[in-house]
Amino acid sequence: MSLRWTEEEYREFQLKRGSSNIFEPVKKQSKYRNKRVMVDGILFDSQKEADYYSELKLQLMAGDILGFCRQPEFILVEGFAERKPVTYRADFIVFHLDGTFEIIDTKGFETEIFKIKHKQFLNKFPGLEIKIVKGD
Numbered sequence: 001m002s003l004r005w006t007e008e009e010y011r012e013f014q015l016k017r018g019s020s021n022i023f024e025p026v027k028k029q030s031k032y033r034n035k036r037v038m039v040d041g042i043l044f045d046s047q048k049e050a051d052y053y054s055e056l057k058l059q060l061m062a063g064d065i066l067g068f069c070r071q072p073e074f075i076l077v078e079g080f081a082e083r084k085p086v087t088y089r090a091d092f093i094v095f096h097l098d099g100t101f102e103i104i105d106t107k108g109f110e111t112e113i114f115k116i117k118h119k120q121f122l123n124k125f126p127g128l129e130i131k132i133v134k135g136d
Contacts, residue, residue: 042070048106049091052133056094066095072103076120088117090130106133 036043037050044050059065072093079085092104107114110132118130 046106046108048108048133052092052104052106056092064097066097068092068094074121074125076117076124086117086120088121103128103130104133105130108134 035047036045037047038044039050039053042053044053053070056065056068060067070092071089073087073089075085076088077086090103090105094102094104096102105114110118121128121130
């Protein structure tokens with residue numbers, strides 16, 4: 001004899017067993033235990049990144065920088081055929097008054113993937129540096 005339940009019957013069965021949240025999405029813990037933060041309607045991956053954004057906004061309003069962009073993406077290895085390109089996405093690029101710019105990445109700690117991509121970045125763009133702002 002086989003059991004065939006409707007979704008409603010299965011839900012009732014689970015409720016009777018004490019499993020009331022089986023159909024509710026489970027909030028997944030971040031891989032690196034960072035907490036996502038919303039500022040100005042923008043969702044940031046960490047409090048450190050959100051704080052840096054707020055600092056850049058103040059510098060912009062004070063006229064200390066020309067501007068900044070969030071999440072600039074750099075192609076490290078071109079894609080071809082079925083393969084996607086390998087990319088590196090920084091947190092910010094900041095444009096200074098003297099015409100220079102900085103590529104900024106906020107980090108709680110440097111992951112192995114970041115270390116590999118950082119080396120690839122330096123090989124592909126030898127004149128550019130990434131300023132790493134570390135967590136407390």
